[in-house]
Amino acid sequence: xxxxxxxxxxxxxxxxxxxxxxxxGPALPPRKQPIPSIAASTAAAPPERVVALICGESGTGKxxxxxGLTNALICDADIGGGLAYLDQRIKRNNSExxxxxxxxxxxxxxxxxxxxxxxxTKFAIDPLxxxxxxxxxxxxxxxxxxxxxxxxDKANKEWRKIRELVRWGDYHLFCTAHLxxxxxxxxxxxxxxxxxxxxxxxxxxxxxxDRAGPYPATATTVKWRRDPEDPRPPVPExxxxxxxRFIDIHGQPLAGRRQEIPMATTEQVDQLERLxxxxxxxxxxxxxxxxxxxxxxxxxxxxVNIQKCIxxxxxxxxxx
Numbered sequence: 001x002x003x004x005x006x007x008x009x010x011x012x013x014x015x016x017x018x019x020x021x022x023x024x025g026p027a028l029p030p031r032k033q034p035i036p037s038i039a040a041s042t043a044a045a046p047p048e049r050v051v052a053l054i055c056g057e058s059g060t061g062k063x064x065x066x067x068g069l070t071n072a073l074i075c076d077a078d079i080g081g082g083l084a085y086l087d088q089r090i091k092r093n094n095s096e097x098x099x100x101x102x103x104x105x106x107x108x109x110x111x112x113x114x115x116x117x118x119x120x121t122k123f124a125i126d127p128l129x130x131x132x133x134x135x136x137x138x139x140x141x142x143x144x145x146x147x148x149x150x151x152x153d154k155a156n157k158e159w160r161k162i163r164e165l166v167r168w169g170d171y172h173l174f175c176t177a178h179l180x181x182x183x184x185x186x187x188x189x190x191x192x193x194x195x196x197x198x199x200x201x202x203x204x205x206x207x208x209x210d211r212a213g214p215y216p217a218t219a220t221t222v223k224w225r226r227d228p229e230d231p232r233p234p235v236p237e238x239x240x241x242x243x244x245r246f247i248d249i250h251g252q253p254l255a256g257r258r259q260e261i262p263m264a265t266t267e268q269v270d271q272l273e274r275l276x277x278x279x280x281x282x283x284x285x286x287x288x289x290x291x292x293x294x295x296x297x298x299x300x301x302x303x304v305n306i307q308k309c310i311x312x313x314x315x316x317x318x319x320x
Contacts, residue, residue: 047252047256048250048252049170049171049172049173049204050172050173050174050204050205050250050254051172051173051202051203051204051205052173052174052175052203052204052205052206052207052246053128053175053176053177053193053199053200053202053203053205053206053207054174054175054176054177054207054209054219054241055176055177055178055179055193055194055206055207055208055209056176056178056179056208056209056210056211056217057178057179057209057211058178059211060209060210060211060217061209061215061216061217061241062126062127062176062209063078063082063083063086063126063176064086064215065174065241065242065243065246066083066124066126066174066176067083067086067089067090067093067095068089068093068243069093069095069122069124069174069243069254070093070094070095070121070122070254070255071093071094071095071119071120071121071122071255072090072093072095072096072120072121072122072123072124072174073095073096073098073109073113073117073120073122073123073124074090074095074096074097074098074124074125074126075098075100075105075106075109075123075124075125075126076097076098076099076100076126077099077100077101077125077126077127077128077130077131078126078127078130079130082099082126083097083126084097094119095122096120100125100131101131101134102131102134102135102138103131103132103134103135103155103158103159103161103162104158106125106131106162107158107161107162107165110123110162110165110166110169111165114169114263117169120171121171121172121254121255121256121257121258122171122172122173122174122254123166123169123171123172123173123174124173124174124175124176125162125174125175125176126175126176127175127176127177127178127195128159128175128176128177128193128195128196128199129177129178129193129194129195131159132155132159132194132195132196135151135154135155135158135159136151136152136155139151139154139155152196152197155196156196156197157294159195159196159199159202160202160294161294161296163202164294167261168260168261168263168302169258169260169261170258170259170260170261171258172254173203175203177193177194177195177199178193178194179191179192179193179194179208180192180193180194191208193206200222200223203223204223204224204225205221205223205224205225206221206222206223206224207219207220207221207222207241208220208222209241216240216241216242216245217240217241218238218239218240218241219238219239219240219241220237220238221235221236221237221238221239224249232251233249233251235249236249261302261303261304262302262303262304263299263300263301263302263303264298264299264300264301264302264303264305264306265303268298268303268306268307268310269298269299269306271310272298272306272309272310272313273298275310275313275314275317276313278317279313279316279317280316281313281316289309293305
């Protein structure tokens with residue numbers, strides 16, 4: 001049954017009330033103006049993508065949660081098979097598990113299969129901890145001291161590249177990580193995700209799970225970014241971590257087509273490379289464009305951003 005529209009009373013100013021009283025008798029009741037219902041405003045809002053980080057020790061149900069996702073590509077980085085025992089569940093959900101061993105594997109996966117993932121709406125990594133540790137060792141294989149954290153910076157750059165590719169593809173992103181102690185002034189000041197430093201800033205939702213116990217584990221909401229005026233119910237401080245409960249709190253279905261951001265075309269890349277061979281730019285300018293876009297090559301640019309570079313170069317051409 002259709003719910004009645006909410007109404008709000010609009011008071012009349014004193015002059016208008018007197019005019020009505022003298023011309024027609026007693027003043028009419030205040031007018032009522034319809035305001036949009038909560039349901040209508042929620043339905044009109046664009047779909048909100050999930051960008052969630054779920055942290056917890058082994059046995060807290062992180063992997064089981066990911067295996068319940070539908071139409072998902074799940075990167076399995078866990079040593080010893082990880083999610084293999086959930087393959088049947090994953091297949092039933094029209095999802096796929098792909099073993100990966102590094103951030104670079106994930107980047108290559110997103111780039112090479114970009115044109116064949118039309119039915120995929122969710123991207124998951126389980127866990128980030130393994131990939132981040134591999135990247136640190138790869139960038140400092142001799143465990144050299146006093147590197148000023150360069151290996152961490154390089155590992156973080158690889159993670160940010162993944163984050164950008166997922167954003168451009170408009171996927172829901174679900175990642176897991178183990179937990180570690182967080183130190184301030186050499187003292188334990190709490191716990192944090194065992195992954196890239198301050199990685200929580202890259203996510204909209206951050207959950208910490210209790211240690212292993214009866215399923216489902218209890219999730220503590222560390223972060224759930226939402227407009228204070230959002231009509232959805234408040235996010236609970238704790239809740240049992242099941243996919244159904246997560247979607248209920250999110251308040252929107254995780255289905256629907258992606259609105260992928262168009263990437264640079266072959267024609268745009270060729271055009272920019274020809275222009276760069278023709279004109280003279282300040283030293284290091286193209287390299288700064290690549291760094292700003294967190295790109296390794298022009299093919300990594302969005303169509304809009306590479307067109308800006310093309311237009312800039314065209315202005316440098318000699319006037320005829």
